[in-house]
Amino acid sequence: MLNRGDLTDEEWAVLEPLLPRSDNRCGRWRDHRQVINGIIHRLSTGCQWRQLPARFGPWQTIHKRHMLWSADGTWERLLQHVQAVADTVGEIDWNINVDSTSIRAHQHAAGAPTDPPPAPPGLKGGPTKISSHARAHTPVPGGGGAADEALGRSRGGLTTKIHLSADGRCRPLSLVLTPGQRADCTQFEAVMDKIRVPRLGAGRPRRLPDSVGADKAYSNSLIRSYLRRRGIRHVIPEKSDSRTARRRRGSDGGRPPGFDKTRYKARNTVERAINKIKQFRAVATRYDKRRYVYLGTVTAAALLIWLRS
Template identity: 50%
Template sequence: MVRRHELTDAQWRKIEPLLPGNGKPGEQWADHRRVINGVLFRARAGVPWPDLPKRYGPWQTVYERHRRWSADATWQAVLEELQIEADAGDPDGALAGQASRQEWAVNIDSTSCRAHQHAAGAPSQAPGRPPAKRGGAREEAEGPEALGRSRGGLTSKVHLLSDDRARPLHWLTSPGQRGDSPMFAPVLDGLRIRRRGPGRPYSRPDRVRGDKAYSSRDNRAYLRRRGIEATIAQPDDQRLHRKHRGRAGGRPPAFDKVQYRRRNAVERCVNKWKRFRAVSTRYDKRDYIFNGTLTVTAIVIWLRDTVQEPSETT
């Protein structure tokens, strides 16, 4: 019996070939499905690791596998493979525009995750610290372990890109007080959607949609250099400043209201993510483990969108 928040049979068949060892006799890993379901239960319920139900086995096994797969980018590899299959023309969830060469648009936003008191207090440098992995890279200029002080207390911020189907494509974590605009270019620079077979990964969308927080000369110039259309709202103070300068203020940037309405996809993506309590509240001390939690929950979002469950027959 598949319990709530666990992988369905169809979802498990989708990711089983992508896991190391595949649970074969004599391999290092075994019983992947039970362990992954334990990771998903903890991500959804936000319970401490020792409080995992006994049906998932020893909590140390579940935690250690999640920690290791967060460090060696196993979770990230699974997510990338789901994106590759979508790009290749999966009829249940192809990346918008990739197969048909329509416009490929991405949406950018950020969300703050309040850090639990258990997430604080990690040593500044842990022995054997794994390197940063793409899809959950570190941004530590203003705080260790992507933790910082903001108006809400100790927080982390997730800067993310989503597609028009409200699925996360790429993100970076930063301390909670980090502004959105300075992270615009780093987030877009990290976007890589690999394709099936030869060819470079997709890294340059046709359009980027963002709210007023991303309206700046530097960000718009960055998009022009890369040949990317901008659909970014302009705040009132920038409009007034341009008008006060007269002709020297130049023309207002182009803005498509119809396109801007579709930016809500990234907000819906955040809503999907924050249904998991271990995302809406950060419990992980280490940034790379928190990114592993973000990645495994992103995998669930992609599976729910791309895997069609068999219809029940009476």
Template identity: 55%
Template sequence: MKRHDLSDAEWERLVPLLPSVLPRRGGRWADHRTVINGIFFRTRTSTPWRDLPGCYGNWKTVYGRHRRWSLDGTWERILDGLRAGCDEAEGPDWTVSVDSTINRAHQHAAGARRAPAREMTPRGDLSNDKKAGREALGKSRGGWTTKIHLVADRRCRPIARLTSPGQHGDSPRFIPLLEAVRIPRRGRGRPRRKPATVLADKAYSSSGNRAYLRGRGIRAVIPVKEDQKQHRRNRGSTGGRPPTFDAERYKDRNTVERCFNKLKAFRAVATRYDKRERIYQGTIDVASIRIWLRNPIT
């Protein structure tokens, strides 16, 4: 077994979540374990697909499996299975943290053709939104970049993700990001879509975001910007009461930063090499799967 391959214990947890090796059309797929090990190797090392070691089989087979499962949502369904019931340990007081990070896009990530309108859209994909930008690529002082918006739990595990061009702000993605939270039940019941508490930094301090959380009964632990404080003071009694802020609880917000550190240990996530936004989202999901396999629900 190579250093980045699945262990026997990880494979046993992953097997029940994988699709059948006999697809509806065509012949039998190549061995799942070999191909997935190749995908993990590429995600961890960011080696070009054509340069994959021969022990993982034909590189076209490995890339084709990753592309297919990124487009049809298979990686997301596997993640849903690994995350099922992850909130039960905290009970009603399930707490998550929200933040974003900017990743540099390699020159090979540019030049993708415009996607056909008939392609499937996975959960949390904003590629059809004109304001989102093409393929979640944006140009700033540092060059072409992509921003990852993330929700993480207290154990530094990714709960939901979105992507956008690197120059876009954090606050406009706050509500769509929380709408993407979906934790399936281990037994019967609807997925849990609402945490009890959300931790976020000042970038998410807006009246719209706070109203959204208040309307859903979610506790907001978000510091107020200085200009917002001054604006409220200038309005006097009409400014209303300032929002409550639990400074002690806010100390736990570092969990999302530590989750980003885990994700960026995968070099194909830290630097974007994928042309298509949905393929890059699949790469993020593959790294998230590895994090959940190494830190499973107990």
């Protein structure tokens, strides 16, 4: 069972050097470790921010810090650093797998204003820039309302879909949010393009895996062409209708795609990564109105999975 308690001394030693430091303009930050422990408690229990235990400090501080770090990319940078450390010592299995999972959104997650939100205030009320990571998950004026906030409607109500890739050790490598009705195959390239593990020394970030596994939802010519252009081996089963159409064309239909049954069995690693990330109740049910804030919630949960794997 994944440990969802407070940060240990070893985990804090990894994160502390990477966190923002106070300066004369903004004054002192409330203790980062105390605030992160409050965020972890909310991730684990899914409680309302105002119901956080008093030992974590003012709930408003914890809420604003989470919004700020979701907007400026702090959670993403922490996750990438932990991934970079693991890659340096060879602890990442680059035979990755891709899948998605639907998340039920609480009714309070709806109703965000249709105009883009102002940047979360800084420590003393000053604005902060929204990172490109969060900007991609922030609505634009005149957009599609709930769809811009990654909220889709289905028979079960409001849903959000998390598209992710996971390494061979069941840890999320990249995350993309869409409305719940969005097809998996439409987000494959976005998920692959989000893979970015920096080097601790010189060199470009690693973006290409050794191989990719996915189910039939990703079986189409566009995805296979994308993987071939990038020289990535892949194991994606062929749909029965595609197989029938190819055989009907005879020699013009081309050769069947290669399929390694043994490699395909390892696709369960992404299912297990989804199971891990859904152990956090604030992820398993979406309570955040804003897409970029919920993305920060999911990214913070992925960070804990990496720290504690």
